[in-house]
Amino acid sequence: MNFMRNTWYAAVWAQDLPADRLVPVTIIGEAVVLFRDAAGKATALLDRCPHRLVPLHLGRLCDGGARLQCGYHGLEFDGAGRCVRNPHSDRVPTAAKVRAFPVVERHSLIWVWMGDAAPCEAQIPDYSAFDECNNARVGRRETIELDVNYQLMTDNLLDLSHVSFLHDGILGHADMVRGNIEVQQEDNTLYVRRATPNVAPPGMFDLMFRRDGQPVDVWADMRWNAPASMLNYAGVCPPGGERSAGVHILGAHILTPVSEFRTRYHVAAVRYDDTVTRSEEEASEVMQKLGDLRRHAFKDQDEPMVMAQQDAMIRAGGLDAVEPLLLNIDVGPARARRLLETLRQQADEVREPVEA
Ligand code: FES
Ligand SMILES: [Fe+2]
Secondary structure: OOOOOOOEEEEEEHHHOOOOOOEEEEEOOEEEEEEEOOOOOEEEEEOOOOOOOOOHHHOEEEHHHOEEEOOOOOOEEOOOOEEEEOOOOOOOOOOOEOOEEOEEEEOOEEEEEOOOOOOOHHHOOOOHHHOHHHOOOEOOOEEEEEOOOHHHHHHHHHOHHHHHOOOEOOOEOHHHOOOEEEEEEEOOEEEEEEEEEEEOOOHHHHHHOOOOOOOEEEEEEEEEEOOOEEEEEEEEEOOOOOHHHOEEEEEEEEEEEEEOOEEEEEEEEEEEOOOOOOOHHHHHHHHHHHHHHHHHHHHHHHHHHHHHHHHHHHHOOOOOOOOOOOOHHHHHHHHHHHHHHHHHHHHHOOOOOOOO
């Protein structure tokens, strides 16, 4: 599979990379080991010792993270991947080095640049709503391991018309089928917006808003950045009213391909429901229920459906073996797939200019 290489991938939530731990992650088929150096800076090395090729995450950290010692014969590497100690000799062979990947810790996530080109920090998408300073509003930051291809999950997230069927009663219902879908590209960012005016509130938003079942305008605006980092701005407000008079959620949906058929899915949500007055007890009950509903919609509804889709595709000969029928609701996913391929070619297949 042609994964984009010269781009940032969210490896883990920062909370899941404590000091003194070696954390193995596989990103686009490459084994990477993450740790914090002596200054607490997140570091990523290829998870493979150049001697005998064993995973370095089976070793240990020395001097508070200053060096990673291989667990097999004790070569020690610094955060730049240089071998700084060979316990068997005073000489360190020049080939004793490990690839180091550029890392940035931002918006409570650890981002790793997987390509050989110079990394561009400005390309990290804005998830500032998830910064630690906003913790009072942010629900659990979780990572879900999925046995599905990341593009099938992207299709799922960029086509939210499925809420009326797969998530009937929770995130959608029959009256929301005919949403107005709008796709817009700004530079390399894609927006897929879906609005359903004047309908009964879907269960999750009724719980968050007025709890009276009265009609509302519903929207879900999904932002997409290559390769598969999404942010969903979704909410309800009184019909014809300002969105600021309603309630909304910002949902992080960040997909990191592990391999062709496996994906790490980083999720978290930020609630904005200050327009509703509640006791502290009610607010924490709502927060708990929202988390449970989101988890149920994902684990019991989306995940089994997309896994079954992938199984059917594999039985038919592979993910690209059968040309799928395209409906009007597929405009967002189709556009994202085309844009990703264009950006991948631009980023990874840079050729020498042809001499005139
Ligand atoms: S395998 Fe790492 S030092 Fe031998
Ligand atoms: Fe879904």
